Amino acid sequence: MHNVTDTSPNTSIDSTVLDNEPSIRIRDLDFLYGENQVLHNVDLDIFPKEIMAFIGPSGCGKSTLLRCLNRMNDLVDGARIGNGTIEIQGIDLHDKSVDVIELRKKVGMVFQKSNPFPKSIYQNVAYGLQIQGIKSKRVIDEKVEESLRKSALWDEVKDRLNENAYGLSGGQQQRLCIARTLAVEPEIILMDEPCSALDPVATGRVEELILGLKEEYTIVVVTHNMQQAGRISDRTAFFYLGKLIECDQTKKIFLNPNKQQTEDYISGKFG
Amino acid sequence: MSDHKNKEVNPFSPKLSREKVQENLMFGLFRGMTYFVLFCAAFLFWDILSKGANKIFEGDGLINWEFLTEHPQTLHVIGEGDEEIKLSSSNYYKLKDEKILAKWNLFAKSPGFTSNLSDLDNEMIELQKEWTEKSLQFTNAEFLKKERDNISNKFAFWSDLLTDINASARDFEVEPQEIPGLVSEFILGHFEKERSRLPLVETKIILFRAQQYSNIEEPSLNTLKEIEKAYNAFLMKIPETYNQAIKDFGNEVSLTYEDFTLLRGPKEFGRFAEALVAYETIRRAFLDIETKNWNSIKELIIPFKQAMSVSLPSRDYAYSGGGIFPAIIGTLLLVLGAMTIAIILGVFCAIFLAEYGKPGKFLSLIRLAILNLAGVPSIIYGLFGFGLFVIFLDWNVSLLAGWFTLAFMVLPIVITASEESLRSIPQGFREGSLALGATKWIMIKTSVLPFAMPGILTSSILGVARAAGETAPIMFTAAYAKRSELPWEGLEHWTDFFFQGVMALPYHIYVVSAKIPQNEYTSDMQYGTAFVFLFLVIGVASLSMLLRNRLRKKYRW
């Protein structure tokens, strides 16, 4: 009953998406923290180069699902998948052959609370490359500039690359975190409420940035901000109490949802 | 209560109530207790600083460097009251030597003493030359025989003389029999003191002689050592030989050339010059005996006797003089070593506990054990270190045993503090790092440890500095009450460095407070040591603060 969109072609998804296999395929996913089941039977496909938004009331499991996608939940004691599979590019994430380190390089993550390292701006962006053992200063320099440009931060920080990242404003810090993620060349970027701590102007910049990234990356973004979901996402998934209620074209979800619960949530009746 | 009317007029007028009394009482109590603690702390510091300053700034208010740079020594106090002079052993003997020399110089200039030191020296050089030439003329065996005959002839002659002397000795103030006694007494006393200071020149002469005796061609290092040993044994024997020789005038005693010339070997003056001159005096005395110049004997011997008996009456107090340099060095070494070991072990444990360990029974058990360890009395650590490191691992009383014992003692503090520092690092750094594809260890190395380091270092250094003040754990494992060598002296192999005991400030305070007879001068020593110790600890503490601030500035978030 939860499978609303599924893999069936959809009119307003652009053709590249149509042609492709789903990039992320979630099937029958149950997820538990200890004995507390927080995801029930989730089925969801996310296609290459689309922006997927997760919405839903607090505590409904958006972050949990997002963190499943790069196995960040491995860090949480007692967190486990009860049932079901997650496949990325056709490979089961929990297969023995999957190296979580390689997975996380392919599936980058930007956190709700911006978390740059207390190092220089340059070192922050270079970090992901350096831990891969890349030594060449030239390669790193180029990559740092490229990533900062992609995240629309270059012009603001090019003269202060060696200053501490915590001297940046909140919005700049968040974009720095995005740049840091881009530097390791992921294919999928997960963003957990990337703008929740930002003012409208900074939010606008980050949204612009996300839209720009769409060309190259598959993006999954969790948000509490309906307008934001409306502005940036191609499709939206609505969760409630650990269940995926509805997933469809963003426009459709906002204008004409299939489910009553979705409509109630979007119109602000609960949440 | 009395202004019942006012109360109605002014609703805020004071009202005596139970709460108010309680409030005032509690306030007074809190304040009183705080002041009491402050008073105690102030008294403690004042006590140590004022009494310690006595020792640190002695007399003229300048820093008493001797206290900071010397070994602990016996204190010699000369004179009474205002004229009291306090001298550590080394200075006392220096003074005594100076006095003897001065007296001797006076004596050397006195009429009747015909020779002077440089004459003697020249004469000695001549003698040596002559002897060398002679020894080259003959084969060794021949030469030695000649020399021996020469000497024993002399003794035979003297032996006859002695009978004469004894017969007529009663007429003189100096009994001729006294002469041998005087000679041996002098030489014995002299060599006891000088044996270790005999210049190398002499060893070379001996070697040269020895070579000629035994036809050694190229002395190897071992031969050199052998000869040195033989030489020392020989020096020990001199007084005996001499004494015996003189007693047994004429008996079959053969004194070799060495027996005489060795004493005259060194060219440098000072204490040894005394020996030369004294020897020369005696020799001349014998010559005078030969020529029956009795008055000359009298003239020479009496002042000689006086000169040799310089006395500096002093009251001696063990451990109350000199300084505490070896203890300062020892404590610094102990602190540094223990700190290194404790921080390495502690940080590794803390990383395991904070980053790798999965919460559960096992981890709680470890935590409980660590908490309990923190409560174990230091003397138990001392026993543990003694049993494990000193006895079982056979490290003896050594720096290494002390390091490990102290390190184990502060380990609970270091682990707890490090774990706390690690946990205080925002989870975001870890997640950020992992999300960029770092392995757990790389994550810890690059995004956790560097930022936790300021906290780890400060609390660990403070913890170790505090533990360094403990006497109990080092008492059985590392501390010597007294040791004359500094840790870097007299090492045969560099590893010996770790297996030597050291002096340490806390143990020194214990020794001078509890192990030696107390007197008016020991308290100075105790407080002086405490003073230095206090500053050392303050130094270490401020160093750790400085370090933390620097690191903090580097990593702020």
Ligand SMILES: Nc1ncnc2c1ncn2[C@@H]1O[C@H](COP(=O)(O)OP(=O)(O)OP(=O)(O)O)[C@@H](O)[C@H]1O
């Ligand atoms: N580390 C954890 N251990 C145990 N339970 C957890 C943990 N993290 C989350 N949960 C529980 O899982 C459920 C889903 O949490 P999750 O963080 O995924 O919600 P969310 O949809 O992201 O909420 P929000 O919008 O407030 O961020 C919640 O009930 C939460 O209490």
Ligand SMILES: [Mg+2]
């Ligand atoms: Mg969340």
